[in-house]
Amino acid sequence: MTIRSLLVANRGEIAVRIIRAAKALGIRTVQVHSAADADMLAVHLADEAVNIGPPAAKKSYLNIEAMIAAAKATGVDAVHPGYGFLSENGDFADEVVHAGLVFVGPSGDAIRLLGDKVAARAVAERAGVPIVPGSAGRIDDVAQACRIAESIGFPVMIKAAAGGGGRGIRIVQSVAELERQFPQASAEAAAAFGDGGLYLEKVITRARHVEVQILGDGENFVHCYERECSLQRRRQKVWEEAPAVGLPADIRARLCESAVALAREVKYRGVGTVEYLYDEDAGTFYFIEVNTRIQVEHPVTEMITGIDLVQEMIRIAGGEKLSFRQEDIHVSGHAVECRINAEDPARGFAPVPGKVTALFVPKAEGVRFDTMLYEGYTIPPFYDSLLGKLIVHAEDRASAIALLSKALGRWRSAASARPFPCISRLPETRPSGAGTFIPASSSRGSWMVARSRSPPLAVSKRRDKPDECPVFVWW
DSSP, X not given: OOOOEEEEOOOHHHHHHHHHHHHHTTOEEXXXXXXXXXXSHHHHHSSEEXXXXXXXXXXXTTOHHXXXXXXXXXXXXXXXXXXXXXXXXXXXXXXXXXXXXXXXXXXXXXXXXXXXXXXXXXXXXXXXXXXXXXXXXXXXXXXXXXXHHHHHXXXXXXXXXXXXXXXXXXXXXXXXXXXXXXXXXXXXXXXXXXXXXXXXXXXXXXXXXXXXXXXXESSOEEEEEEEEEEXXXXXXXXXXXXXXXXXXXXXXXXXXXXXXXXXXXXXXXXXXXXXXXXXXXXXXXXXXXXXXXXXXXXXXXXXHHOOOHHHHHHHHHTTOOOSSOGGGOOOXXXXXXXXXXXXXXXXXXXXOOEEOOOXXXXXXXXXEXXXXXXXXXXXXXXXXXXXEEEEEEESSHHHXXXXXXXXHHTEEOTTSSOSOHHHHHGXXXXXXXXTOOOOOOOTTOOBSSOOOOSOXXXXXXXXXXXXXXXXXXXX
């Protein structure tokens, strides 16, 4: 069916991104919001807005009943879940369809299949995609876990079967540590995902995190090449780029082909990402998981391919076939993205809500800023601290990093300091500049890269007005 109206079942910068894509397609938009988000940018941009509940996410953005009621009340044709919240909830996808609406994404069955990390490993194996050595399925008890760990060799990684986003992962070095950590990991997984199921994987040291963007309409499947996502803090991505640096041509070809093979195996419909570990020393790659939604870092792929992924997923959901073939997709230049968060590095990256007293949006050739911010907006304390993403595109990686460094260097806060000191240092570090990503200990939140020796700048909040967030200025 042709989608004429769309409900955005999310918030923040991705809600803004979806609304702008929908409007470009001539689609009417409805934005849901909690009581705390009544004044967010997406509400102002949408054609209509609906309050779906109090600030707590479980009573608003995770409330399936409220989402469906809002969709019915506003007469929309479709629902876009964005990322996070209900985006990878198969039951939500089913409820949208049962209400006679279109879910912008894969089917509930596909979300459940690929969202279960153990089942997804089995799918990858059937498609001929290499997987990390580990347990053949879910592990029932500690004794079984110890036997498997000893057979594949320590260190091993305990992972939640229903997990994602780096949550619930624990690395153990011995049987004793596994026996201690296993029940804790199960309890954590149950609390976070409603499923305490666990499995084990061998830890690949010095591995890089590389992912492939896929699209499918159920019959035709393509990739939009790969992204490098190795730079992380506490297993959360902070710097992404495309294409991956220093990836041999044969590895790139096999990596992308394997992602398309996996999409074909499940007759994938929508936009998705297949994530891998790349062992640079051995020249091999291993499947990690599939994300059945749009990714935070999708803009770098859009910048190098010229494909609007959000528009494309809306078209696919509306019943259209892919508007291009694999041979039509080419890489042009290099793109880098940095995530901008309302966090205070001096206080362990604690969230910093508050009022944005001034804002000058970056405007320069090759610079893109996807954000939820505007002057006078008050950042609420209830949700993820992501404020936006600064993306740059240039003819090659060195030029892109130079452009990013220039852009980051021109940001200032009212306290005359950079609001994100760690990010602003990254382009200066030798590893990020040369493309050598070195895994580092993340127990205290250190970067997954050798860090700059430069002393940090640590003013991220106005001391004269502690309720105000940094003022972002583009000079």
